Amino acid sequence: xxxxxxxxxxPILEQEIVTGTLLPGSRLDETLLAERFNxxxxxxxxxxxxxxxxxxxxxxxxxxxxxxxxxxKDLMEMFEVMANLEGMCARLAARRITxxxxxNLASAQNACSALVGTDHYDEYYALNMxxxxxxxxxxxxxxxxxxxxxxxxxxxxHRRLQVRIPGRLASSSHEHAELxxxxxxxxxxxxERLTREHVTIQGERFTDFLSTLPPHYLQATA
Amino acid sequence: xxxxxxxxxxPILEQEIVTGTLLPGSRLDETLLAERFNxxxxxxxxxxxxxxxxxxxxxxxxxxxxxxxxxxKDLMEMFEVMANLEGMCARLAARRITxxxxxNLASAQNACSALVGTDHYDEYYALNMxxxxxxxxxxxxxxxxxxxxxxxxxxxxHRRLQVRIPGRLASSSHEHAELxxxxxxxxxxxxERLTREHVTIQGERFTDFLSTLPPHYLQATA
DNA sequence: AAAGTTCATATTGTATACAAGAAATCATTT
DNA sequence: AAATGATTTCTTGTATACAATATGAACTTT
Numbered sequence: 174x175x176x177x178x179x180x181x182x183x184p185i186l187e188q189e190i191v192t193g194t195l196l197p198g199s200r201l202d203e204t205l206l207a208e209r210f211n212x213x214x215x216x217x218x219x220x221x222x223x224x225x226x227x228x229x230x231x232x233x234x235x236x237x238x239x240x241x242x243x244x245x246k247d248l249m250e251m252f253e254v255m256a257n258l259e260g261m262c263a264r265l266a267a268r269r270i271t272x273x274x275x276x277n278l279a280s281a282q283n284a285c286s287a288l289v290g291t292d293h294y295d296e297y298y299a300l301n302m303x304x305x306x307x308x309x310x311x312x313x314x315x316x317x318x319x320x321x322x323x324x325x326x327x328x329x330x331h332r333r334l335q336v337r338i339p340g341r342l343a344s345s346s347h348e349h350a351e352l353x354x355x356x357x358x359x360x361x362x363x364x365e366r367l368t369r370e371h372v373t374i375q376g377e378r379f380t381d382f383l384s385t386l387p388p389h390y391l392q393a394t395a
Numbered sequence: 396x397x398x399x400x401x402x403x404x405x406p407i408l409e410q411e412i413v414t415g416t417l418l419p420g421s422r423l424d425e426t427l428l429a430e431r432f433n434x435x436x437x438x439x440x441x442x443x444x445x446x447x448x449x450x451x452x453x454x455x456x457x458x459x460x461x462x463x464x465x466x467x468k469d470l471m472e473m474f475e476v477m478a479n480l481e482g483m484c485a486r487l488a489a490r491r492i493t494x495x496x497x498x499n500l501a502s503a504q505n506a507c508s509a510l511v512g513t514d515h516y517d518e519y520y521a522l523n524m525x526x527x528x529x530x531x532x533x534x535x536x537x538x539x540x541x542x543x544x545x546x547x548x549x550x551x552x553h554r555r556l557q558v559r560i561p562g563r564l565a566s567s568s569h570e571h572a573e574l575x576x577x578x579x580x581x582x583x584x585x586x587e588r589l590t591r592e593h594v595t596i597q598g599e600r601f602t603d604f605l606s607t608l609p610p611h612y613l614q615a616t617a
Numbered sequence: 618a619a620a621g622t623t624c625a626t627a628t629t630g631t632a633t634a635c636a637a638g639a640a641a642t643c644a645t646t647t
Numbered sequence: 648a649a650a651t652g653a654t655t656t657c658t659t660g661t662a663t664a665c666a667a668t669a670t671g672a673a674c675t676t677t
Contacts, residue, residue: 223447
C-alpha cells in the first residue's frame, strides 16, 4: 500500500507514549510536532485524532492535545476489564489450542521459569509478554486478541505505578505454570479463574471498595 | 465547551451508519459530504478518521473511505466478546447494584414482560435496550460500560440481520426475568452464566442466523 | 500593592490551493 | 471486436493561508 505520512507518524507517537518517553499530561504542540517530522500540521492533526480515538491522547477543544491522563478510578476499572478479557482468552485457549501452540506455550513457560531467581527483570518481562500473547493467539478470536492487546497498550503508560512486591516474580511464575497446565489439559473454567486471579490487582474486593467512593476522593493522577 | 464542526459531524454520520441509513460498503465521498454539511473537506477528513478509529468506517489508502464491512468470522468473534462483556456487567452488577438501581431494574423488567404477546416489537426493542443499559450501569465500572456500549454500537449495523424467530420474544423475556432475579438476589456467578447463554447465538439459532446473511459477508477476510 | 480589565500574542480550527496517485475513458493494435 | 496501453479526469493527501478563540502580559483603577 501507499503509506500516508499520517499513518507513519501515529505508531511513532504511540510508541513514545506507551514507553513513557512522553509522559501523561505532556502537551502535544502541533507546530512543534510538524517541525520535528518535517510535515505540515495537517497530517499531525490527523495523527492526534487517531491517537485520541484510541484513548492515548486527550484533545481539549481549542486548548490543544495532551498525552491522556487518567484517574485512579479509571485505572482500576481498566485493570478489572483487563482481567476479564485475559480470562476469556485463557478460557477459549484451553478449548481451542492446537498441538503446535501447546508446544510453543510450554517452551515459553520453561524459558520464563528459568529466569526465576535471577536478576534479569527486563528479560523476564519480555518473555512474560510473549507468554501472554501466545495465550491470546490460542483463543483463536482475533477481535478479542486485538481488544486485549489494545487495552494492554493503553495501560502500559501507567504500569510504572505498579508496586514491585518482593517475591512477586517467583509467585507470578508459579501462577503461570498452573495456568499453562490448565490450558494444555483443556480445563477452561480453571484457566479462566486462574487468569482473573493472576491479573487482578490486590483482589476484586479492593475495586468493590473503590467503586463505592464518591468521585471527588479520586482526582486525576498528576 | 466550544464544539468544533468535526465533533458535531461525527455523531451524525455515526448515527446514519448505526441505523443502517448508510449501508456497509457505501462510499463516503469527502467532497459530497463537505457539500452536504456546508464545510470544507478538512473537518470531514477528521470526522472520517475518528469513525475509522471506532471501527465504523474503513479508510483504504488513496482509495477513499467506505462504511466498514465485516466478515462473518469478524461478526462471530465480536458476538463472542459481546457475550463475555455483558456477562461481566451482569456479574459485577449482582455484587454492586444499589437499592435504587434494583427498583429501576425491576420496573424495567416488568415493563418489558408486559409487552410479551403484543406486537409492539419496536417498543420491546427499546425497553430491552434500556434494561441492558441499566445492568451495564449497575456494574459501576464506567470503562466496562463504555466498551460494552461501543461494541453494541459497532454490531448494530448488522443487527437487523438477526432472525425473528417465532416465540423468541417470549423466551427472551423469560431469560431476562431469570437474569434480573439473579442480579437482585446477588448471585453473581449465575447472573454471568445466564447472560452469556442469553447473548450467545448457538445451536439452531446460529444456523438460522447464518442462512440469512447476504453473500458479501462470506468473503475472505480483508 | 492587589485585583480586574483590556490588549497582544500564540495556538487551534477551517478553508483553499496544490500535488500525487488511482480509476476511467479513449484510442490503437491485433 | 476484444484487449492492451496511454491519456485524461477525478479523488485523495499535504501544504499554506486565514479566522477565531484562549492564554498571558501590561496597564489601569481602587
